[in-house]
Amino acid sequence: MKPSSPSLTSPSAKTYFPYLFAALFILVFVDSWRRAGIAPEAFFSMRGRASLWKFLTGMIPPELSWNFLSMMVRPALETIQISLWGTLIAVAIGFPLGLLGTHTLVVGGILNDAELQGAPLRRGLRRAIYLLARGLLSLFRSIPEFVWAFMFVRAVGLGPFPGVLAIGVAYGGMLGKVYSEIFEAVNARPLEALQATGANKLQVFFYGWFPQALPNFVSYTLYRWECAVRASAILGLVGAGGLGQQIEISMRMFNFNEVLTILIMLFLMVAAVDYLSAKVRAML
Amino acid sequence: MDSTLQQYRLESVRKEFGGQQVALDGIDLKIDQGEKVALIGPSGAGKTTLFRLLNCTLRPTSGKLYIADEDIAALHGQRLRHVRRRIGSVYQQHNLVPRLQVIHNVLAGQLGRWPTLRSLWSLCKPGDVELAHSALSQVEIAEKLFERTDELSGGQQQRVAIARVLVQNPEVILADEPVSSVDPTLASTIVRLLVDISRSTRRTLLVSLHSVDLALAYFPRVVGIKQGRVAFDLSPDKINDDMLEDLYAGNFRDPGAPETRSETIEPIAYQSLG
Numbered sequence: 001m002k003p004s005s006p007s008l009t010s011p012s013a014k015t016y017f018p019y020l021f022a023a024l025f026i027l028v029f030v031d032s033w034r035r036a037g038i039a040p041e042a043f044f045s046m047r048g049r050a051s052l053w054k055f056l057t058g059m060i061p062p063e064l065s066w067n068f069l070s071m072m073v074r075p076a077l078e079t080i081q082i083s084l085w086g087t088l089i090a091v092a093i094g095f096p097l098g099l100l101g102t103h104t105l106v107v108g109g110i111l112n113d114a115e116l117q118g119a120p121l122r123r124g125l126r127r128a129i130y131l132l133a134r135g136l137l138s139l140f141r142s143i144p145e146f147v148w149a150f151m152f153v154r155a156v157g158l159g160p161f162p163g164v165l166a167i168g169v170a171y172g173g174m175l176g177k178v179y180s181e182i183f184e185a186v187n188a189r190p191l192e193a194l195q196a197t198g199a200n201k202l203q204v205f206f207y208g209w210f211p212q213a214l215p216n217f218v219s220y221t222l223y224r225w226e227c228a229v230r231a232s233a234i235l236g237l238v239g240a241g242g243l244g245q246q247i248e249i250s251m252r253m254f255n256f257n258e259v260l261t262i263l264i265m266l267f268l269m270v271a272a273v274d275y276l277s278a279k280v281r282a283m284l
Numbered sequence: 285m286d287s288t289l290q291q292y293r294l295e296s297v298r299k300e301f302g303g304q305q306v307a308l309d310g311i312d313l314k315i316d317q318g319e320k321v322a323l324i325g326p327s328g329a330g331k332t333t334l335f336r337l338l339n340c341t342l343r344p345t346s347g348k349l350y351i352a353d354e355d356i357a358a359l360h361g362q363r364l365r366h367v368r369r370r371i372g373s374v375y376q377q378h379n380l381v382p383r384l385q386v387i388h389n390v391l392a393g394q395l396g397r398w399p400t401l402r403s404l405w406s407l408c409k410p411g412d413v414e415l416a417h418s419a420l421s422q423v424e425i426a427e428k429l430f431e432r433t434d435e436l437s438g439g440q441q442q443r444v445a446i447a448r449v450l451v452q453n454p455e456v457i458l459a460d461e462p463v464s465s466v467d468p469t470l471a472s473t474i475v476r477l478l479v480d481i482s483r484s485t486r487r488t489l490l491v492s493l494h495s496v497d498l499a500l501a502y503f504p505r506v507v508g509i510k511q512g513r514v515a516f517d518l519s520p521d522k523i524n525d526d527m528l529e530d531l532y533a534g535n536f537r538d539p540g541a542p543e544t545r546s547e548t549i550e551p552i553a554y555q556s557l558g
Contacts, residue, residue: 110341117343119360193379193445196339197452198369198396203403207392211383 086167093172098179141173369396393451
């Protein structure tokens with residue numbers, strides 16, 4: 001028997017750290033309320049109410065004339081097409097970078113022990129690749145797609161193409177980060193067994209990693225596609241085509257009922273994409 | 285003794301994790317080609333770590349490990365994969381890919397031989413259906429060829445894992461607690477299966493077992509591992525009850541003692557055990 005009996009109080013009871021942390025947590029939110037200029041009373045001021053009222057009533061009824069609707073068909077299709085190609089490019093960027101940014105695949109964990117132990121050069125090289133991939137992904141997603149679109153409009157001119165590129169790059173960064181997290185969460189035991197047969201990393205990836213990650217991989221990609229539909233509408237505001245451009249025109253001309261029509265169309269499109277992805281997920 | 289080829293030679297092999305947790309504390313062991321050896325010892329003794337060293341998943345922190353007289357310290361990349369290809373492994377949790385069809389899990393035994401593109405294509409159109417079928421026939425579940433692996437029972441999955449080793453056709457078979465998650469009758473069936481498939485081809489076989497009875501019944505050589513060291517290395521008739529009691533002694537008396545430490549070591553690399 002050990003001389004000292006185990007203590008019955010948990011180690012955390014002996015420190016003030018949790019209280020300090022809680023206080024800090026509350027303080028951050030209180031301070032942020034002030035600095036973010038959160039002022040719910042603004043809704044009740046005369047002026048705020050009047051202009052909100054004007055905007056909302058101005059939207060009703062939605063513009064449903066055949067003439068306007070037929071004019072919107074092309075931009076609506078364009079929005080979908082931008083989102084499709086944008087997402088495809090995002091996957092093409094995010095998949096390889098996400099793979100190289102997966103810690104358990106490239107540098108750490110049991111799959112790299114034999115390969116990297118006592119090989120500082122290899123370890124350094126792998127680490128550099130990993131950090132480079134992570135860095136690129138951070139860069140791509142830290143710049144808002146809005147700013148990317150702005151830059152690509154300068155580079156390739158007005159139209160849907162800069163929108164496609166903006167979504168591709170910005171969403172590539174987001175997809176890559178989440179892909180790497182999905183890959184890291186995969187059960188490593190089957191991977192260990194695959195590698196022990198003499199398989200190389202790419203084979204281990206496609207036989208073990210990818211099949212296990214597939215449901216999450218697909219559902220997150222489809223969710224990003226849904227976001228891309230919305231984003232491609234916003235990007236129209238900087239001249240990247242689609243429904244966004246129409247919103248901008250109608251807003252500027254104070255045709256709020258046209259704005260409502262476009263918003264309804266957007267809602268239907270996002271709902272349709274959501275429905276479609278639910279169907280695909282159910283198949284897996 | 286020196287005339288037969290040595291499969292494994294370990295010289296004071298140590299393995300530490302994170303620079304402080306010692307899983308193996310100076311193992312010396314020689315195993316000749318074609319030998320059948322059982323490993324026993326309390327959980328946390330370092331058996332799993334030893335297996336991972338023997339199949340080149342892990343590398344010793346210090347000490348020498350030779351496989352067929354080749355020092356594995358010098359091996360990286362493709363040469364390391366070639367050595368791994370010659371060693372087949374069976375695990376406690378089968379370690380199959382649950383969402384793949386049985387045939388792909390079985391043909392995974394070919395990955396060390398197939399070029400990358402060929403193996404990827406095999407996921408669309410299975411590369412060697414006949415080979416997979418005959419391996420599954422040997423473990424008597426040929427009819428499961430195209431089923432999804434996670435729909436099989438535990439015992440059937442272990443048979444799939446053995447079929448994968450058959451396809452791999454290695455010179456060594458390592459099995460780490462292959463029967464601790466199946467019922468006792470199935471356990472002896474699977475151990476006998478492993479012994480049979482290695483005897484017929486003079487493969488080296490190393491099996492770690494929870495059940496001392498199985499080890500003593502089926503193996504001409506039994507190695508006891510305790511606290512990361514070899515406690516004894518004898519034929520079953522020379523092992524008495526005192527030795528066994530000694531081997532497992534202390535394992536339940538003091539829950540804080542270092543014996544249980546590898547329970548915290550083993551999952552290091554696993555983010556999720558699903």
